[in-house]
Amino acid sequence: MPAKNTIRLTMAQALVKYLIAQKVEIDGETLPLFEGVFAIFGHGNVAGVGEALYHVQDQLPTFRAHNEQGMAHAAIAFAKANNRRRMMAATTSVGPGALNMVTAAALAHVNRLPVLLLPGDTFATREPDPVLQQIENWNDPTITPNDCFKPVSRFFDRITRPEQLLNSLPQAMRILTDAIECGPVTLSLPQDVQTMAYDYPESFFAERIHRMRRLGADVVEIEQAIELLKTAKNPVVIAGGGLHYSEALPEFHQLVETYQLPVGETQAGKGALPWDHALNLGSVGVTGSAAINELAREADVILAVGTRLQDFTSGSRSLFSRDARIVSININGFDAIKHNGVPVVGDAKRTLPQITDLLEGWQPSAAWCDRAESLRQQWNETVSIAMTDRGTDLPTDAEVIGAVNRAADEKDIVVCAAGGLPGELHKLWRTKYDKGYHLEYGFSCMGYEIAGGLGVKMAKPDSDVIVMIGDGSYLMLNSEIATSVMLDQKLILVVLDNRGYGCISRLQHACGGAGFNNLLKDCKTIDGGAPKTDFAAHAKALGANSEKVGCITELEQALIRAKQSDKTYVITLDTDPLSTTESGGSWWEVAVPEVSEREQVRLARKQYELAKQQQVI
Numbered sequence: 001m002p003a004k005n006t007i008r009l010t011m012a013q014a015l016v017k018y019l020i021a022q023k024v025e026i027d028g029e030t031l032p033l034f035e036g037v038f039a040i041f042g043h044g045n046v047a048g049v050g051e052a053l054y055h056v057q058d059q060l061p062t063f064r065a066h067n068e069q070g071m072a073h074a075a076i077a078f079a080k081a082n083n084r085r086r087m088m089a090a091t092t093s094v095g096p097g098a099l100n101m102v103t104a105a106a107l108a109h110v111n112r113l114p115v116l117l118l119p120g121d122t123f124a125t126r127e128p129d130p131v132l133q134q135i136e137n138w139n140d141p142t143i144t145p146n147d148c149f150k151p152v153s154r155f156f157d158r159i160t161r162p163e164q165l166l167n168s169l170p171q172a173m174r175i176l177t178d179a180i181e182c183g184p185v186t187l188s189l190p191q192d193v194q195t196m197a198y199d200y201p202e203s204f205f206a207e208r209i210h211r212m213r214r215l216g217a218d219v220v221e222i223e224q225a226i227e228l229l230k231t232a233k234n235p236v237v238i239a240g241g242g243l244h245y246s247e248a249l250p251e252f253h254q255l256v257e258t259y260q261l262p263v264g265e266t267q268a269g270k271g272a273l274p275w276d277h278a279l280n281l282g283s284v285g286v287t288g289s290a291a292i293n294e295l296a297r298e299a300d301v302i303l304a305v306g307t308r309l310q311d312f313t314s315g316s317r318s319l320f321s322r323d324a325r326i327v328s329i330n331i332n333g334f335d336a337i338k339h340n341g342v343p344v345v346g347d348a349k350r351t352l353p354q355i356t357d358l359l360e361g362w363q364p365s366a367a368w369c370d371r372a373e374s375l376r377q378q379w380n381e382t383v384s385i386a387m388t389d390r391g392t393d394l395p396t397d398a399e400v401i402g403a404v405n406r407a408a409d410e411k412d413i414v415v416c417a418a419g420g421l422p423g424e425l426h427k428l429w430r431t432k433y434d435k436g437y438h439l440e441y442g443f444s445c446m447g448y449e450i451a452g453g454l455g456v457k458m459a460k461p462d463s464d465v466i467v468m469i470g471d472g473s474y475l476m477l478n479s480e481i482a483t484s485v486m487l488d489q490k491l492i493l494v495v496l497d498n499r500g501y502g503c504i505s506r507l508q509h510a511c512g513g514a515g516f517n518n519l520l521k522d523c524k525t526i527d528g529g530a531p532k533t534d535f536a537a538h539a540k541a542l543g544a545n546s547e548k549v550g551c552i553t554e555l556e557q558a559l560i561r562a563k564q565s566d567k568t569y570v571i572t573l574d575t576d577p578l579s580t581t582e583s584g585g586s587w588w589e590v591a592v593p594e595v596s597e598r599e600q601v602r603l604a605r606k607q608y609e610l611a612k613q614q615q616v617i
Helices: 011-021 046-054 068-081 102-111 145-152 162-176 191-195 219-229 249-259 290-298 348-358 366-386 397-407 421-428 448-459 471-476 480-486 502-510 535-541 552-564 599-612
Strands: 006-010 022-026 029-032 034-039 062-064 087-092 115-121 155-158 184-190 197-201 208-210 235-239 263-265 280-283 301-305 325-330 342-345 413-416 437-439 465-470 492-497 545-548 569-574
Touching: 006 011, 011 022, 011 034, 011 046, 011 162, 011 184, 011 191, 011 197, 034 046, 034 068, 046 115, 046 191, 062 480, 068 087, 068 102, 068 115, 068 437, 068 448, 068 480, 102 115, 102 145, 102 184, 115 145, 115 191, 145 155, 145 184, 155 162, 162 184, 162 197, 184 191, 219 301, 219 325, 219 342, 219 348, 235 290, 249 348, 263 290, 280 290, 280 366, 280 421, 290 366, 325 348, 366 421, 397 421, 397 465, 397 492, 397 552, 413 421, 413 448, 421 437, 421 465, 448 465, 448 471, 448 480, 465 471, 471 492, 492 535, 492 552, 535 545, 535 569, 545 552, 552 569
Parallel strands: 022 208, 034 062, 034 087, 087 115, 115 184, 155 184, 235 263, 235 301, 263 280, 301 325, 325 342, 413 437, 413 465, 465 492, 492 569, 545 569
Antiparallel strands: 006 197, 022 029
């Protein structure tokens, strides 16, 4: 007999009921932790999870997508746009549906973003084995395609009994809402177990309100950081994405304004200061501004806040002087000790005011501050020139960015992920809105752009979401255009057609290689060349409004029409595959062959070896 105060549910019903009970408190308001569930149903989840979701659509909406990777990208982007405070789940069938989400899981893992992945799995009983789409392992029958999620999940569990949810779901929520361990959670759900019933305690489904846990830094670590910072004459600050996730921008502003500290922003940190703030010297690193990179090379102390200091930020560890010291404020000790940093492990919103107070009486060199302001003004002039329409036959990425940036309203959001555009956007895009710049550049995943734009729009419905995307990424994953129309989530897409993978073609040449297999003209193809894709016609076939333009002036006019459109609007134009903004930036390590028949490669190798001498390991 079942015990009192229990409720008999299938495993899938219990899972869904538990998700509905999870809430989050944001600015005094209690909201559902999960906005909804993206789902593509198949025989591995339609009868279990699908039936459970059907009955709760008013409490936990289900969104139909067109590609499993794409829908997971949308869920991840939703979480990022909400500073990781709210999130979504995504469910798939077994086999190819599940495997399609693995790339998205890796993206969320790299970027420390929460998403709950619920792939179906084969029968736990194994009675009907081998079932459709089952990959049979001859030596270990417990292995299924879902094991591929293990290395790219922060938490993984295969639910082989319905009562296992009682232990697994609280752990899943802990990871998803934890500032340090935040990342993808995968619960592998055998299709038969989804339908098995169990008498769950009613208390398991009591409402749970999640709040941000703000950990304070160790007193000794703060004292060591202050001691080092007070020795600095020529300091530089690096603003990372952790500032956004901690919601510590007011405290950050107070610190840098009190001590007049020049700031460089990472891809994830961009927007920490308005673009025209007197202390914002632009983007830092490989895709950085000439202003902050010049100061970074000469800085004696670097204060890194909320950044994992990946190679694009540090110029593959060649940007900072060998004599420079790094103070790293980060909630995650794994990141705080990188580059031999002096760690301050703690929440930025809680820690930055302490740093501000304890630095009282200290100021950087006046000459350093004056130089920073001069470099800032020079860089802003460079950006303005780069984004000006020069009337060429094929516009550059910078000219297109300039037109789109001028058309964007203050609360609009640009979304991008891969290729040459992220570098140009990092240098050039001007935003005053702290969430106005949404780049996925931890995994730099082609195909994130459109799906990510959908997730951002669902998170920020009052903003126009402008997706800037190359032809390569568009062709790789465009199906969520149809989803955006279906869900009435309007996007504005600007497709820059440079006839191939222009960014990697430029990198190929920079490494001494010949043009090969990147631009379509350099690929194996029919005698007449690769077909010219009509992106406007394709987008129209998916239900969007669309048009092709021929120049920047026409683009500016099209953007007005796009703004007025009541549904997703796609604009496409041909662009220059070779041109890029030369100003700014720093070295990035891409290994060049030691041996080659090409003289260009041998010369590139010599330059590579010289550059490596500047690395600080």
